Amino acid sequence: MSESETHEAEALPADVIPAATNPGRRLMIAGNWKMNAGGTDGCDLALSIARVAANNEETEVVVAPPFTAIAAVANELYNKKSDVAVAAQNLFFEESGAFTGEVSAPMLRIAGATWAIIGHSERRQLFGESDEAVLKKVVAANAGGLKCIVCVGETLDQREAGQTLEVIERQIGAFAAELAKSGGDGVVAYEPVWAIGTGKVASPEDAQEIHAAIRELLSRVDRDFANQTRILYGGSVKANNAEGLLAQKDIDGALVGGASLEADGFGKIIEIAAKLARQGKSE
């Protein structure tokens, strides 16, 4: 990138092109099953979701089963000619070798995953995943042909200490330049840790404010990248609160945990996103 382009990117205001006028930012609803539905129950869940997704093609749907179910779920979806894509919930940054218990990007591709969730707060908090490891995983995903959903978000303590933007800037800064190498294919998920699994959802206005700040941070790398990159909200998203969040200008979808394990509730969120897309979102 030339110096003048860099300068132009920095001058970009936070309110870049709204999603409704940017066909590249198709609303995405992704279900993170966490450590659940790892057997045939995962296949049943995926097939129920695929039926809803087939009638709501405006929404891009992704499911992230545990490693044990990735191949079976991907196979079922492929056999049903479903567009629902499969994500891994994690990956290791080496390709192969003596790394007991780890799974690499090329292995996940062979199993049928096309996406990888990277840097989820549960990985950061429970498994000590650093910003450096997150970057290595984004590099590995890019090299291995997996598209990334990279998660960021502040803890309750950080929020109460007024550190939300500082934390997000640090987390985004670690991987944004690498994510930009996959153009508009990369996805960022803003998941405030205090909202995950707690039933405490961020208000649509608060979430929009952080999403706009994230897009501004991405624009420091490249303006087109910032415009094209979808920023999902995650944290206690349910059918009864999804519409207000998804209607926001810089909220391009949702990363759903608990509510993605139940086909009816998750299906409703897919339908809400499709309805908003059909309405041009902001109309």
Ligand code: 13P
């Ligand atoms: P919940 O929807 O259960 O709060 O989980 C959100 C999440 O962590 C998705 O990755």
